[in-house]
Amino acid sequence: MPAITLPDGAVRSFERSVTGTQVAEAIGPGLARVALAMEVDGELRDLASEIDHDAHLRFITRRDPEALGMIRHDAAHVLAEAVQELWPGTQVTIGPAIENGFYYDFYRNAPFTPEDFPAIEAKMREIIARNAGFEREVWPRADAIAFFEARGERFKAELIRDLPESESISIYRQGEWLDLCRGPHMRSTGDVGGAFKLMKVAGAYWRGDHRNPMLTRIYATAWRDDKELAAHLHQLEEAERRDHRRIGREMDLFHIQEEAVGQIFWHPKGWRLYSTLIDYMRRAQIRGGYEEVRTPQLVDRSLWEASGHWDKYREHMFIATVEDEDKTLALKPMNCPCHVQIFRHGLRSYRELPWRMAEFGACHRYEPSGALHGIMRVRGFVQDDAHIFCTEAQIAPETARFVAMLAETYRDLGFDSFRVKFADRPEQRAGDDATWDRAEAALIEACRLAGVDYEHNPGEGAFYGPKLEFVLRDAIGRDWQCGTLQVDYVLPERLDASYIGEDSARHRPVMLHRAVLGSFERFLGILIEHYAGRFPLWLAPVQVVVASIVTDAEPYAQEVAARLRASGLAVEVDGRNEKINAKIREHSLARVPVILVVGRKEAEARTVAMRRLGGEAQTVFGLDEAGAALIAEALPPDLRRLSAA
RNA sequence: GCUGCUGUAGCUCAGUGGUAGAGCACUCCCUUGGUAAGGGAGAGGUCGUGAGUUCAAUCCUCACCAGCAGCACCA
Numbered sequence: 001m002p003a004i005t006l007p008d009g010a011v012r013s014f015e016r017s018v019t020g021t022q023v024a025e026a027i028g029p030g031l032a033r034v035a036l037a038m039e040v041d042g043e044l045r046d047l048a049s050e051i052d053h054d055a056h057l058r059f060i061t062r063r064d065p066e067a068l069g070m071i072r073h074d075a076a077h078v079l080a081e082a083v084q085e086l087w088p089g090t091q092v093t094i095g096p097a098i099e100n101g102f103y104y105d106f107y108r109n110a111p112f113t114p115e116d117f118p119a120i121e122a123k124m125r126e127i128i129a130r131n132a133g134f135e136r137e138v139w140p141r142a143d144a145i146a147f148f149e150a151r152g153e154r155f156k157a158e159l160i161r162d163l164p165e166s167e168s169i170s171i172y173r174q175g176e177w178l179d180l181c182r183g184p185h186m187r188s189t190g191d192v193g194g195a196f197k198l199m200k201v202a203g204a205y206w207r208g209d210h211r212n213p214m215l216t217r218i219y220a221t222a223w224r225d226d227k228e229l230a231a232h233l234h235q236l237e238e239a240e241r242r243d244h245r246r247i248g249r250e251m252d253l254f255h256i257q258e259e260a261v262g263q264i265f266w267h268p269k270g271w272r273l274y275s276t277l278i279d280y281m282r283r284a285q286i287r288g289g290y291e292e293v294r295t296p297q298l299v300d301r302s303l304w305e306a307s308g309h310w311d312k313y314r315e316h317m318f319i320a321t322v323e324d325e326d327k328t329l330a331l332k333p334m335n336c337p338c339h340v341q342i343f344r345h346g347l348r349s350y351r352e353l354p355w356r357m358a359e360f361g362a363c364h365r366y367e368p369s370g371a372l373h374g375i376m377r378v379r380g381f382v383q384d385d386a387h388i389f390c391t392e393a394q395i396a397p398e399t400a401r402f403v404a405m406l407a408e409t410y411r412d413l414g415f416d417s418f419r420v421k422f423a424d425r426p427e428q429r430a431g432d433d434a435t436w437d438r439a440e441a442a443l444i445e446a447c448r449l450a451g452v453d454y455e456h457n458p459g460e461g462a463f464y465g466p467k468l469e470f471v472l473r474d475a476i477g478r479d480w481q482c483g484t485l486q487v488d489y490v491l492p493e494r495l496d497a498s499y500i501g502e503d504s505a506r507h508r509p510v511m512l513h514r515a516v517l518g519s520f521e522r523f524l525g526i527l528i529e530h531y532a533g534r535f536p537l538w539l540a541p542v543q544v545v546v547a548s549i550v551t552d553a554e555p556y557a558q559e560v561a562a563r564l565r566a567s568g569l570a571v572e573v574d575g576r577n578e579k580i581n582a583k584i585r586e587h588s589l590a591r592v593p594v595i596l597v598v599g600r601k602e603a604e605a606r607t608v609a610m611r612r613l614g615g616e617a618q619t620v621f622g623l624d625e626a627g628a629a630l631i632a633e634a635l636p637p638d639l640r641r642l643s644a645a
Numbered sequence: 646g647c648u649g650c651u652g653u654a655g656c657u658c659a660g661u662g663g664u665a666g667a668g669c670a671c672u673c674c675c676u677u678g679g680u681a682a683g684g685g686a687g688a689g690g691u692c693g694u695g696a697g698u699u700c701a702a703u704c705c706u707c708a709c710c711a712g713c714a715g716c717a718c719c720a
Contacts, residue, residue, distance in 0.1 A: 103715095111648070111649060112649095113649080113650085114650095200714065200715075201648095201649070201650095201714090201715085202648075202649075202714060202715030202716065203647065203648030203649060203714095203715065203716060204648085204715065204716045204717090205647075205648090205716060205717065208716075208717075209717080210646075210647060210716080210717050210718090214647065214648050214649095214716085215648090215716095216648080216649085217648095217715070217716080219714095219715080249656075250656090256712095257711090258693085258710070258711055258712095261710095261711075307720095308720095309720065312720075313720060316718090316719090316720085333720070334720060336720085365719080365720085367718080367719070368646050368647095368717080368718055368719090369646070369711090370646060370647075370648095370715090370716080370717075370718085371646090371717085371718060371719070372712090373713095377719080462720060463720065464720080486720095513720090547680090549677080549678070549679055549680090550677045550678070550679090551677060552677080577676080577677080578678090578682095578683090579676095579677090579678050579679090579680095579682085579683060580678070580679055580680055581678085581679090581680065581681060581682065581683090582681080582682055582683080583680085583681090584680045584681050585680090585681035585682055586681085586682085587681095588680095588681055589681080595680080597679075597680060599678095599679060600679095601679085609679085609680080611680060616680080616681095617680095618679095618680060
């Protein structure tokens with residue numbers, strides 16, 4: 001005789017085991033109408049499942065966060081049924097709920113195309129209108145395998161075979177159609193509602209393994225109601241509007257062409273942005289006690305063999321040879337082995353540790369063609385890379401110091417918060433387990449001392465050591481992993497780095513590989529999308545345009561520009577034979593933060609009419625006053641702090 | 646790399662088995678206009694590359710290159 005405790009503390013007792021539906025009905029018809037599923041002692045279950053013991057119960061309605069996942073999961077079943085009704089013989093595989101929606105992978109000879117979407121969506125709406133109940137059944141394993149094999153569903157049969165013996169094989173029916181599924185589901189297909197949309201087709205490997213057959217995947221988005229759906233579609237438009245490839249073209253920042261695939265031609269404005277960021281990072285590193293170095297681009301393969309990269313990453317390295325010499329060199333794919341060479345050059349003392357060695361290291365990696373993406377994923381890039389050579393005891397304070405630097409940098413660049421993930425040993429790795437134990441323990445301890453809260457990211461560490469990943473969130477809520485800090489006991493060993501300790505014996509230093517931005521190229525892509533190209537004044541590639549109204553005012557416009565340029569501002573003059581309206585429009589579309597309009601009046605009074613990007617108001621300032629204000633505003637945030645202090 | 650789609654003027658795109666068009670941008674002329682597009686004229690393309698089919702290919706076929714989306718990858 002189960003006693004059911006509800007979230008408000010009320011207890012309802014029943015004579016015998018009851019279903020969630022019965023409990024809901026006992027409480028009231030209103031609840032029975034809106035309850036989609038339930039949570040019993042923390043576990044999400046079908047409303048139709050029976051409760052035979054005392055339990056805490058919470059009903060899930062459309063408003064609850066859990067509902068979204070269920071809508072998507074149920075919609076995936078509806079999609080699968082629709083496809084099989086339309087194209088019998090198509091094999092079903094899996095169809096999970098994902099962020100913003102769901103997908104379903106099918107196996108068939110011809111892939112789907114977006115032209116199929118209207119028919120599929122119509123069939124889905126038909127199935128939803130039928131409102132068939134989801135009914136759970138538990139089948140003997142052998143029957144389930146036989147059933148799916150008889151239907152030619154070899155992927156489903158394989159899934160069942162691979163389920164652990166202990167797991168019961170549950171099948172969900174919806175009308176005539178059924179599928180292997182762990183559940184839970186809502187009451188019936190009608191609960192899916194109408195707020196879904198098929199989005200795109202794509203190939204995907206069976207079980208995510210590139211050796212397996214390619215399936216055809218249909219992506220869809222699904223929401224509680226049409227309003228949420230519309231909001232999501234709007235968000236996608238927003239992301240497209242911010243696409244750094246589009247903005248890069250519109251703002252004339254960079255381009256890419258076939259002769260240098262995966263590498264960037266930075267135009268003057270883009271390079272200004274790039275160098276502003278480098279300058280900022282260089283100052284941050286100086287304040288942080290780093291020493292900057294520069295190491296060779298082309299390095300003999302012997303060094304890569306010694307470091308272990310030749311074995312593991314050779315096919316991703318650009319190899320260079322020369323005709324007269326029997327040597328094989330590689331364009332460096334990263335900087336660490338070179339930094340170890342500097343460390344090794346001479347006898348090092350414990351007194352020199354920690355040694356923070358930084359390089360804006362230009363690296364080249366032969367990334368797979370399908371991975372390339374604008375300036376975000378490229379084959380030639382520059383890292384804000386540094387290696388901290390230190391003792392084991394210094395790992396914790398150095399981690400704390402690094403996190404502080406990273407937090408300040410992200411804030412200065414306009415990102416309010418970041419998360420930290422702790423990635424531990426991957427399956428393929430260098431170094432023995434005892435070393436990994438120490439490295440992971442040291443990093444966890446460092447987090448504790450630095451007061452860093454982290455999420456666990458199992459198996460995602462670098463091949464030579466565990467790492468912290470720093471993930472920031474942009475203006476439209478997308479996450480980007482940028483910063484990293486990796487503990488490495490392996491490379492100093494392999495490349496034989498050592499220092500003389502207090503005891504006058506040789507010791508191995510630990511290396512901390514760390515980056516705040518990651519690669520400048522990728523980070524600039526993120527920054528462009530974060531600001532949608534509307535940068536704060538200090539970052540803007542063109543900070544001020546002085547636009548003349550009449551030709552007579554052009555000499556004065558030139559004078560204003562020269563004045564501001566002398567203070568280091570990036571200023572352009574627009575003295576073209578165009579109306580002021582056209583000039584305002586063009587420079588606004590080009591996302592120039594400040595337009596100074598000068599006509600006869602301003603030239604005479606030695607003033608400027610200032611107009612801010614996005615604003616409609618103009619304010620007239622004296623030339624000196626405007627100059628001083630803009631120069632102050634264009635000061636990078638770190639320099640502003642210094643001048644304020 | 647894999648699957649699918651795409652490649653026509655600087656950009657966005659239309660179009661045809663008989664060697665091509667629009668808008669914006671560009672150049673020149675008129676216009677000197679006060680805060681998001683003033684008017685006119687002109688120039689600009691071996692239709693991604695190579696091969697094949699055809700009397701004839703930008704269009705059809707194949708291969709390659711590049712881009713896009715997803716997957717896989719990301720030291």
